[in-house]
Amino acid sequence: MTMEEKLGGSNGEDGGRDRFPIGMRVLAVDDDPICLKVLENLLRKCQYHVTTTNQAITALKMLRENRNRYDLVISDVNMPDMDGFKLLELVGLEMDLPVIMLSAHSDTKLVMKGITHGACDYLLKPVRIEELKNIWQHVVRKKKPDSKDQINASNQDKSRGGTGETGPTSSSSDQKVSKKRKDQSEDEDEEGDDNGHEDPSTQKKPRVVWSVELHRKFVSAVNQLGLEKAVPKKILDLMNVDGLTRENVASHLQKYRLYLKRLSSVATQQANMVAALGSKDPSYLRMGSLDGFGDFRTLTGPGRISSASLSSYQPGGLFGRLNSSAALSLRGISSGVIQSGHSQTLNNPINGFGKIQPAVVPANQNQNGTLFQGIPTSINQLSQNKPTNHFGEFNRGNDPNAFGVATNFQDARVTVGGSSNTLPVSSGNPLLLQSNTQQTQHSGGAFGNQPSSLGVTSLNQEPFDMNVRGSSNFLDHGRCSENWQSAVQLSSFPSNALSASETFSHEQLPSNNLQESISWTSSHLSSSPLDLSSSMANPANLEDSRGNISQVGLNNNVIQNIDYTTKQQWGDSRHDYNGNMNNSFSRGDSLVPASGPMMDQSNVISDKMNDVSLFSQFSGDSTYVVPHLDGEKSAFDTKSRSNDDFLFETKPQNGFNQNSFEPSENIMMSMIKSDQNNETPLMDGEFGFDAYSLGSCI
Amino acid sequence: MELVQIQRRLVDYTKSLFMEGFLDAQFLQLQQLQDDSNPYFVFEVVSLFFEDSEKLLNELTIALDQPNVDFKKIDSHVHQLKGSSSSIGAQRVKNACIAFRNYCDVQNIEGCLTCLQQVKQECYLVKNKFETLFRLEQQIMASGGSVPTIELGF
Numbered sequence: 001m002t003m004e005e006k007l008g009g010s011n012g013e014d015g016g017r018d019r020f021p022i023g024m025r026v027l028a029v030d031d032d033p034i035c036l037k038v039l040e041n042l043l044r045k046c047q048y049h050v051t052t053t054n055q056a057i058t059a060l061k062m063l064r065e066n067r068n069r070y071d072l073v074i075s076d077v078n079m080p081d082m083d084g085f086k087l088l089e090l091v092g093l094e095m096d097l098p099v100i101m102l103s104a105h106s107d108t109k110l111v112m113k114g115i116t117h118g119a120c121d122y123l124l125k126p127v128r129i130e131e132l133k134n135i136w137q138h139v140v141r142k143k144k145p146d147s148k149d150q151i152n153a154s155n156q157d158k159s160r161g162g163t164g165e166t167g168p169t170s171s172s173s174d175q176k177v178s179k180k181r182k183d184q185s186e187d188e189d190e191e192g193d194d195n196g197h198e199d200p201s202t203q204k205k206p207r208v209v210w211s212v213e214l215h216r217k218f219v220s221a222v223n224q225l226g227l228e229k230a231v232p233k234k235i236l237d238l239m240n241v242d243g244l245t246r247e248n249v250a251s252h253l254q255k256y257r258l259y260l261k262r263l264s265s266v267a268t269q270q271a272n273m274v275a276a277l278g279s280k281d282p283s284y285l286r287m288g289s290l291d292g293f294g295d296f297r298t299l300t301g302p303g304r305i306s307s308a309s310l311s312s313y314q315p316g317g318l319f320g321r322l323n324s325s326a327a328l329s330l331r332g333i334s335s336g337v338i339q340s341g342h343s344q345t346l347n348n349p350i351n352g353f354g355k356i357q358p359a360v361v362p363a364n365q366n367q368n369g370t371l372f373q374g375i376p377t378s379i380n381q382l383s384q385n386k387p388t389n390h391f392g393e394f395n396r397g398n399d400p401n402a403f404g405v406a407t408n409f410q411d412a413r414v415t416v417g418g419s420s421n422t423l424p425v426s427s428g429n430p431l432l433l434q435s436n437t438q439q440t441q442h443s444g445g446a447f448g449n450q451p452s453s454l455g456v457t458s459l460n461q462e463p464f465d466m467n468v469r470g471s472s473n474f475l476d477h478g479r480c481s482e483n484w485q486s487a488v489q490l491s492s493f494p495s496n497a498l499s500a501s502e503t504f505s506h507e508q509l510p511s512n513n514l515q516e517s518i519s520w521t522s523s524h525l526s527s528s529p530l531d532l533s534s535s536m537a538n539p540a541n542l543e544d545s546r547g548n549i550s551q552v553g554l555n556n557n558v559i560q561n562i563d564y565t566t567k568q569q570w571g572d573s574r575h576d577y578n579g580n581m582n583n584s585f586s587r588g589d590s591l592v593p594a595s596g597p598m599m600d601q602s603n604v605i606s607d608k609m610n611d612v613s614l615f616s617q618f619s620g621d622s623t624y625v626v627p628h629l630d631g632e633k634s635a636f637d638t639k640s641r642s643n644d645d646f647l648f649e650t651k652p653q654n655g656f657n658q659n660s661f662e663p664s665e666n667i668m669m670s671m672i673k674s675d676q677n678n679e680t681p682l683m684d685g686e687f688g689f690d691a692y693s694l695g696s697c698i
Numbered sequence: 699m700e701l702v703q704i705q706r707r708l709v710d711y712t713k714s715l716f717m718e719g720f721l722d723a724q725f726l727q728l729q730q731l732q733d734d735s736n737p738y739f740v741f742e743v744v745s746l747f748f749e750d751s752e753k754l755l756n757e758l759t760i761a762l763d764q765p766n767v768d769f770k771k772i773d774s775h776v777h778q779l780k781g782s783s784s785s786i787g788a789q790r791v792k793n794a795c796i797a798f799r800n801y802c803d804v805q806n807i808e809g810c811l812t813c814l815q816q817v818k819q820e821c822y823l824v825k826n827k828f829e830t831l832f833r834l835e836q837q838i839m840a841s842g843g844s845v846p847t848i849e850l851g852f
Contacts, residue, residue, distance in 0.1 A: 034747045034782035041731045041739060078777055104781035126724045126784045129731075 021136030025049040025069060029059040029087065030076040030102065035125060039074065039102070042129050048136075056082035060090060067095040071139045074123075077103040077110060085117045092118040093243070098138040102127065208248040214241065218252060227260070701843040708834040709846050715831070720824050725787030729847060741835075744828050747786050751821050754779045758814055762807065772810065773802045779817065791820045 026048045030036040036052055043050045051070070053059045056079050063070060073091055077084035088099045098120040103110060106124050114122045120138040123131055210218070221238035222230040232250035239249070715721045732739040754775050761772050780795035794817040801809030835845050 032778055032782050035785045037743050038785045045731055125781045
């Protein structure tokens, strides 16, 4: 039956509303014409306003055209063109309308499925009029504000028209993250409306996979908002991703924050360093955030790092600094890896988080960046790692440090550590990795961001980033994420890097080594922090990865510098991350292995290194780093991405400092946790981040 | 025949259908839905059912005739048939569908074939019953009378 409006009834569409439930507007969907006809008539008998269609797709279209035209949807479960449950979900997501399921089956499982998908009710055919007489209650219930009574409180708001939060909200007052619930309802609704699909209302949202891309977006959103002010709703708005719910974002944010925190702890020192480095920051931090991820390579943008970090590795600019310094060396590598810019951010962001010592991170970043890039820089980068988060970014800050080729790596380390902070900072943003880019800010604690970086490693555009990210991210947490991107690479790397970082034993940062290490393939790892990298590099993956690891090698150095402290955690994470990173990077395989040794180191480094570790990891891969930095990045990214995924999934791989991340199932955490957990805070962080990113943030 | 007589016949006949299980309470609901604004509702729905069921039965026959029987498809058809028959209150058809589905679940082709036959048979039978019913209704209405509503007293 085609849609027929209305009913024979007299109520006009709106007129009926006043006499609710009379005139309630129902949309009936059923492919069986008989059932549809019967249903229609039954509904008419109840004095509802009925529209019918025998196709789910048509129904959706009608609903989308004007959601306000209907109050309730009744749909059959078995339909040829679309599964009834799917329609249910979509309607809930997009329009937040109450949906009643209808079926000839009374199978418990089906009913359960209906409920989990958000159905308000489940009726059996043949439907009796008595049952239909009461369905209006669902409309009322949904309309109730916020309430939690509906599954998605937000939905309700939506229906209510939610407060104006929608959309642009991001800029508007923070939604009070805390008031999730409230926000939820409002924001969500709002958002839902604006964003359209995020309606939290769906009761059961399919699991979200925090891919590198997604994480990157996330991180950048967070960075944009500022970690402190980043609330899920706003982030969601900024990200503007379909199908993403506030809840998804919220949980990811939490992880990211943790991550950054982790990083920051590591990076504290580094942060200082980083800060000093030069506040590339925000970018740096960002690095942490996801930059690390994919951009890890970007990290390498040693340029990145260097820019920021090179100069000042100062923790402040951690990455940036790192980049500067490290970047210097890394520059070659960093080319972006370190995202030196990040570094700063890393630090800063980290600050937010944990203050990962931006300095550290940035350095890392650079380091990483550079590291990766040319590995030599990686060291710086590594240091840059600090932000691990941003690996890419880190470098920046760190550069000087980390890459400074180890010179600053120390700082970088810090940064790294910081980075780590930054990285994970994403606070559990495993996404960081994804969003790495954004993150840098994360530097804060949750190294989680790091994951981004780490995870991101792949993300990190720069290889370094990845490292950085990974590490940096971790370091930066937030930043790391950005770095993560590169870090992502790192991620694969990170694991290595971490290890590498660890090997760096902090200071070694022979960033230069990194360079070597990058190729190091673990040679470095053992000896020097770079070792990590080397070890990391070894993972072979690193190398493969694109030389990511080479960065790693660098990272190692960097990492070392980065602060092993952070690294420690990070290292752990890094390890994991490394592992992950490796995975990610190089495919992670090499990394991981490298990470092994590296991890240890990374642990050491982890403090700072977290980022560094990542770096190192990366460096380890060195190959990773370097190549990525430039063009590889993309490659790496992809790799990292995959790694990321890997990382994330692997989670434990890096052990990302899981500490920081933790809980979040985010991969980061897992990543970090797995290995490093402790050690390389950064490293892990970074990696973790990767891991995080890698995995689905689900 | 007198109107009253026809009406009585209709009532008795309908009752017997219930007794024999051809129809169930759902049919009454359908009848209740019929009113002045919708005078042929029952007729329309039942006609629709037979059209639809014929198609489904054909599909089922073809599907079961395949070398590789697609049980999912069969299940889906039977499910639909079950849904529509239950919507009009064709109880025996519905029951036959349930049995059919059980055989389908275990992928018993023989059983399915048997059930298919059974469903076809039931459809055929209830179709005849309905035709008689409608004829009586028509006669009543032609005579100017109104179709008596059935109360399911038992």
